[in-house]
Amino acid sequence: MEQAHIKLVDRLYKELLSGSLGIFAGAGFSQGAGYVNWKELLRPIAVDLDLDVDEETDLVALAQYHFTKHGENRNRLNHQLVEAFSKDAEPTENHRILARLPIATYWTTNYDRLIEKSLKDAHKVVDVKYCLDHLPITKYRRDAVVFKMHGDVEHPNDAVLTRDDCERYHLEMAPFIDALKGDLISKTLLFIGFSFTDPNLDYILSRVRVLYEKNRKQSECILRRVHRGNGESQERFEYRKRKQEFFERELVRYGLIVTHVNEYEEITDILRALESRYRRQSVFISGAAYDYGPFTAQEGELFVFELAKDLSRRDKRILSGFGLGVGSAVVAGVIEATVKAGHALNDDRLVVRPFPQAGPGEMALDELWSAYRADMLKRAGTAIFVFGDKLIDGEVVPSSGMREEFNLALKNGVFPIPVGRTGAMAKELWNEVIKRIDDGKMKVSPEIRELFEQLGDDARTLDEIRISILKLVALI
Numbered sequence: 001m002e003q004a005h006i007k008l009v010d011r012l013y014k015e016l017l018s019g020s021l022g023i024f025a026g027a028g029f030s031q032g033a034g035y036v037n038w039k040e041l042l043r044p045i046a047v048d049l050d051l052d053v054d055e056e057t058d059l060v061a062l063a064q065y066h067f068t069k070h071g072e073n074r075n076r077l078n079h080q081l082v083e084a085f086s087k088d089a090e091p092t093e094n095h096r097i098l099a100r101l102p103i104a105t106y107w108t109t110n111y112d113r114l115i116e117k118s119l120k121d122a123h124k125v126v127d128v129k130y131c132l133d134h135l136p137i138t139k140y141r142r143d144a145v146v147f148k149m150h151g152d153v154e155h156p157n158d159a160v161l162t163r164d165d166c167e168r169y170h171l172e173m174a175p176f177i178d179a180l181k182g183d184l185i186s187k188t189l190l191f192i193g194f195s196f197t198d199p200n201l202d203y204i205l206s207r208v209r210v211l212y213e214k215n216r217k218q219s220e221c222i223l224r225r226v227h228r229g230n231g232e233s234q235e236r237f238e239y240r241k242r243k244q245e246f247f248e249r250e251l252v253r254y255g256l257i258v259t260h261v262n263e264y265e266e267i268t269d270i271l272r273a274l275e276s277r278y279r280r281q282s283v284f285i286s287g288a289a290y291d292y293g294p295f296t297a298q299e300g301e302l303f304v305f306e307l308a309k310d311l312s313r314r315d316k317r318i319l320s321g322f323g324l325g326v327g328s329a330v331v332a333g334v335i336e337a338t339v340k341a342g343h344a345l346n347d348d349r350l351v352v353r354p355f356p357q358a359g360p361g362e363m364a365l366d367e368l369w370s371a372y373r374a375d376m377l378k379r380a381g382t383a384i385f386v387f388g389d390k391l392i393d394g395e396v397v398p399s400s401g402m403r404e405e406f407n408l409a410l411k412n413g414v415f416p417i418p419v420g421r422t423g424a425m426a427k428e429l430w431n432e433v434i435k436r437i438d439d440g441k442m443k444v445s446p447e448i449r450e451l452f453e454q455l456g457d458d459a460r461t462l463d464e465i466r467i468s469i470l471k472l473v474a475l476i
Contacts, residue, residue: 029193308333388425420456
């Protein structure tokens with residue numbers, strides 16, 4: 001990843017943790033899902049006007065020409081919008097990554113519903129606002145609000161399409177402008193998939209710049225570098241490069257930091273890196289112990305307690321399924337660390353999800369447990385596996401649930417840390433990780449390799465093992 005991309009991830013991560021990161025999505029954000037941009041949306045309209053859409057730069061004016069030509073009847077424009085954005089489409093990976101992150105504010109000029117769908121798929125309560133009547137109403141316990149400042153595909157007659165719509169926007173939709181001004185002043189918005197040719201956005205950004213020129217919040221913008229097209233002359237290419245340079249200076253004047261990508265796929269890499277870094281703050285502790293192996297129950301529980309406490313003191317968010325003999329120690333460790341530090345005990349500190357012990361519904365109990373495990377592992381960046389046995393028909397056997405959680409961790413890109421010293425299933429998983437490292441399937445530094453070795457060393461005390469785990473978590 002380019003150094004500029006790493007720096008962007010650093011800045012976005014800081015804003016994400018502070019709750020100040022928002023998204024502003026343009027048409028390019030939906031193109032990966034198969035939807036059209038403005039030019040393709042209006043291509044049939046241009047044909048009807050005997051114009052070439054590829055020669056036009058003011059697409060809002062093009063829509064206005066069609067509106068005026070047909071006696072200010074926008075039926076054809078509305079039909080074109082509905083036809084273009086009503087087809088079924090699935091959110092892209094970029095949509096899904098952002099939906100999984102704790103981002104509460106979305107702005108978009110898009111008419112489609114991909115942002116809302118991706119948030120709902122992530123089990124979030126979404127408050128969508130595309131008209132003035134929506135602004136004073138707040139959906140109960142919402143996780144995210146989506147401002148669709150140009151309208152919604154299901155209400156084409158109210159959508160912003162023509163120059164008339166744009167010219168009246170600051171009068172008829174002033175509360176939307178005020179809301180966006182507030183977010184531009186107080187939040188860092190990541191502008192993504194945007195061409196910055198929207199006249200309303202230019203209007204808003206310019207006024208924010210004038211009002212808060214000396215003390216405004218900077219936002220972020222990702223732009224694709226100009227590439228020389230097939231058959232394009234060097235002179236024409238140099239001209240487009242100069243034009244982009246001037247355009248970027250304007251964005252800086254508006255308070256935006258520009259980060260370049262060579263290809264749009266690099267945007268996904270940036271968002272993945274942001275999610276990975278955020279998830280690394282969440283540690284899933286997987287464990288169950290009917291028999292603590294070479295240790296007493298008191299020694300095993302104290303080890304888990306101290307480990308959870310130390311992780312929490314390092315501002316790690318702890319996730320736990322409240323496994324037998326382990327769950328109580330995890331909870332107690334986090335609570336003690338939180339209380340002593342004077343913090344509030346909330347979902348930013350601890351998420352405990354005991355497994356249901358009965359399944360009266362349509363799903364079998366093992367299916368419920370699998371879904372439960374998958375949901376928890378998607379929220380973590382690191383998974384620590386300790387002990388791992390259970391009593392079946394009077395016999396102590398390795399935990400199959402821990403094995404499933406390990407497989408889910410690998411599938412979801414969660415970094416696994418099996419503590420072989422604790423025996424049972426954790427020992428089996430530790431042997432597998434060592435083998436994966438030696439086979440090159442899991443690439444780690446020599447320092448991390450050495451720490452993994454220590455986790456399976458039977459000569460080490462549990463206090464020494466705990467210190468090795470903390471070092472590993474810090475390194476990754």
